[in-house]
Amino acid sequence: MNNFKTITGCLAALLALSLPLSVSATPALPSATPTASESQASAPASTSISANDRLTFANYHEVSVSHIDMDLSLDFEQQRIEGQVELSLDWHSDSRHLLLDSRGLDIHSVQALNSDGQWHQAQFSLGAHHGVMGEPVEIRLNARETKVRINYRSAEVASGLQWLSAAQTQGKSQPFMFSQNQAIHARSWLPLQDTPAVRSTFSARISAPEGITVVMGAERTEAVDGVTVFNMPQAIPSYLIALAAGDLHYAAFDERSGVWAEPAMLAKAKAEFEQTPEMITIASKRYGDYRWGRYDLLILPPSFPFGGMENPRLSFITPTVIAGDKSLVSLIAHELAHSWSGNLVTNASWDDLWLNEGFTSYVENRIMEDLYGRERALMEQSIAVGELKEEAAGLDSADTRLEIDLGQRDPDDAFNSIPYTKGQQFLVFLERAFGREPFDTFLKGYFSSHAFVSIDRQEFRRYLNSELLNRFPGRVTNAEIETWLQGEGTGPLLANPADKAFDKLDKEAALWRSGKLKASDIDTVGWTVHHWLHLLNNLPRDLSHPQLAELDTHFGLSQQGNSEIAFSWFKLALACGYYEVKPELGAYLEHIGRRRLVVPLYEALAASSEKAWARDIFAKAKPGYHPVTVASIEKLLR
Template sequence: MFLSRRTLISSALLMLLPFVQYANAADSLPNSNLASVATSPLHSVADNLTFANYQQVSIHHIELALNVDFELQQLSGNVILELDWHKAGKTLVLDTRDLTINSVSMLNAKGQWQAVPFRLGVVDKVKGAALTIQFPQERVAKVKINYHTSANPSGIQWLTPEQTQGKQWPFMFSQSQAIHARSWIPLQDTPAVRQTYSATVTTKQGMSVVMSADRTSLSDTQTQFTMPQAIPAYLIAIAAGHLQFAALDKTSGIWAEPEMLAKASKEFTDTPAMIAIAAKRYGDYRWGRYDLLILPPSFPFGGMENPRLSFITPTVIAGDKSLVSLIAHELAHSWSGNLVTNATWRDLWLNEGFTTYVENRIMEDLYGRDRALMEQTISYSELLAELAELPAGDSVLHIDLGERDPDDAFSGVPYVKGQLFLRFLEQKFGRERFDNFVKSYFDHFAFQSITTEQFRNYLTQHLLQRYPNIVSESEVDTWIEGQGLPPFLTPPNSPAFDDIDAQRQAWLDGKAKASALNTQGWTVHQWLRFINEMPRLNLTPAQLLELDNAFHFTGTSNNEIAFAWYSLALDNRYFSVLPALKQHLTEIGRRRLIVPLYQKLASSEHYDWAKTVYLAARSGYHPQTQASLDTMFSDTPIEHQH
């Protein structure tokens, strides 16, 4: 998932390199058995954030038959779970959140569906409710559950036509990470369990359904899907709306509302080149296709790496390809995260740290070392600011979540501190050695969910011991288990920012007017550096007005620059931006670009203004965004609209 705690920017360059497509699961796992990977849970892994008894019995295939009802704003139907028993037993425990379970049946020895008793447990505010199913016999192979979703599931957003780009058709989409899949499918919602899945989805005519799987249209109202590779539950994804498709090449393309399709296709033309670059460096792309779905502006994150179909925020469509490095991030997850997955949310850094590292290497290969170093420097600067606000325990890579909401783990720490750790190893061992290590790591653990301990064992055997006396276990401990950043870290520093810093200081010292600064040719990276390193709390309204008049920051269409500018303005109490800020907060729902601004407003004398804006915009925000902001504005009851 791309949260954009870091701002990673790129321009366009097309490079054509060999692209290897894996059309089926057998190809994607040479010299191994896909079924064994799909059905082998980590018996030693204890995930505190699931009710599932997956160490006794695990799901190896999910078969969905769902109806997408836009009038009721509900998913309903059946799910058949195919089970692998690791210990004898008669009980299956699944994860649910706000699901209505109508019936449960098992496939008996006669090949008939037989009703079995079930019960929903007490609701836990983080984990939802356990669904406990009791069988009359041991080692049942299949169980079928008839169910429907609630009016406002945490993992699904329903949009009215007015909340979409086209204003004519409704829209729905899922966001299953971290543990929100349980809000629309009863299953084992832990990344320790991987399963294949298939689905038949029905909706009204005129709508297209897409999922993180191979897609076959059966009729005007019915679509079939198959995911032959085993994936964790959080990567199961669905969306439906008035969508059209445009190919980028034979193996990648864009799904979007018609009003956004041309813009998105133009913005993301470099996607095939990114795939080729990554495949050349880190091993063959193993997922068949790589398509992008451009979601409505309410999507709460920058992107989500659902295999074969990354979900992408429209806020990165700037018109000049300046923000397309988000695509490199979601693509990088095809190796780090989707191929090799964190076994628990304590191990999130294995997904996001590797992905942020791989993303930056893709960007360097495509756009050059200078651009990649600027991105690293911006990331590091933003991490330092975030570490100053985080509890000390949350600055540990291998974070101890206990039974906290796993969404709490998604800070800049697993992303950027994880990247810095891998850069440290690269610098110590040299790129050639480290590249070989990363590629072999992806191959060795392909289609598996692993723990930090497993990574460390592999690191020790294949890098630390193979090339002794370069990096110590103590240094690795400091990176992975220590708080904050190690004292021996060499921070990234981009010389491209030296002139920007000098010009900013000249303006601050009164030696140059803003209009006289030489900003010609500045990239978005450089503008962000210029804004983000401005003083907080002591700029005057006159100074900010001077900047605004010179550079027209207020109302900019570049969402990253807008966020940086509005953050600076609010920190320095420059409230002239409020009219434009209202539009910014109303038109997009990306958490990273709105929640911090609401936080600043809520602590100012404009609390009431902010709450009024929020209440007007709330119905267009994702349930996960609503949950954060409802708490912020909880002084009076908020009417929940469904």
């Protein structure tokens, strides 16, 4: 893990910043007009129960933002966002200053609304740059005023935005842009309290050039004269604010769900993810009503750095999961599951990421079991556990805990298999100890009692003790709980979930390795993507080149259309020094920008004799990669 120096001093010291104050005035832009809610009760904004987020400059314990009103224009030529945000404030102290987060923002002016309903100029200053957190914005107010307006524009290179030329899209007709705010990238295009501890509703008016369709994770009103209006009546943390624009078209699954995509991808996406309404029904039956109105998907260009992003009402999805056979739709189940864990009940700081991702991975697997059966669910658990064990071996031991201490390191470093799979397996352990019915009751109560609240580890432990451990005494010890939450490594309680699902495959693979069986004799009839991943992930990393050539020749692995199988194959080939795959690997790296599928391959190349070749491929692929992906790969190839 990379370590970052902590910022000097404390937030209180920002009050004494001696930077020049800007008091220039800019005429206020009109406020956004909210659309009518789809009969959804607005959820009040809420700060966390008792969180202390060290990755924000915001003084949210003194004053918190309850609503964000945006009036923004998308400039595709300059690749930036420009306009105004209006922040509604809830005061919790006698303080008269407001601290916000920013990263590279050019702030022109700040106004505040006084008790007489008049807007006036407010003094503000930008603090020193911090390598991870960006720059604090300090606004000095005359009183505990209820609203501030900030006129600004984003930098040309903003970590939370990607701008693509028309040539970099599927249709080649219109440019494309999308946001990716998690974990702390919202501050790169919005001045706000960029912490999951604070939840806000929002409204927006977004102006875009002709031919560009704008979507957000919010209620949407069709564009008039290039302006699209949005309203989000449920309070969400800043990392869940989502914006995208391009040549987008819509296809409905049913009356409350559907998919947005470029025209070339729309029919494929609709067919691949047609079971989304059924997933919503399954999850709602188990864990309580779906509380977000619509649930739509947005298929992004291949440069999207993640598998999916759970933005409420509009999950962002990578096209790499469109395999043509629904073999990778567990990702849709995962992003949908976030509608309960993560979006409804949120980790109040990134130290407790497992409260988002562990619960979501568990719920995802239960949805997949209901939809496709127990065997597939267990195989998916098994693949994830194998990846967890491999990844955990390369992490600092302290970062293999569920309850970690990030300090002020980049929170993107926390997104690995520990919070996802170790967190999931902890909940599987609890389910087995207490029984499915009591555990389902516990989960449903957890989501309901903490709805629209950001919680910390203390609150989770309190609820676990109160509603599960104390109700069923003697089934789990405190020592076992501590082993899972504070223990390092993958833990002694972690077993292979799919004990016998791959037995026949493993026996045949062993015979092939020993030369007693040809690759053509391995029985792959009825294999799913999980069988292929199990085979490739578990083959030893000392296979001979003739063995690898035999696998590739017979199974066509280098030409594999399934992105997950191709990734596992290329990872195996590189680990064995089988560089005959370079032509196909180069095409793969140039086409796919999903971090999980490219960064480990660059890492293997950087440690090999092919580092110079990797630099050449990266130079070609870089224009289509997201800034987060670029930063990760540049570290490896320096």
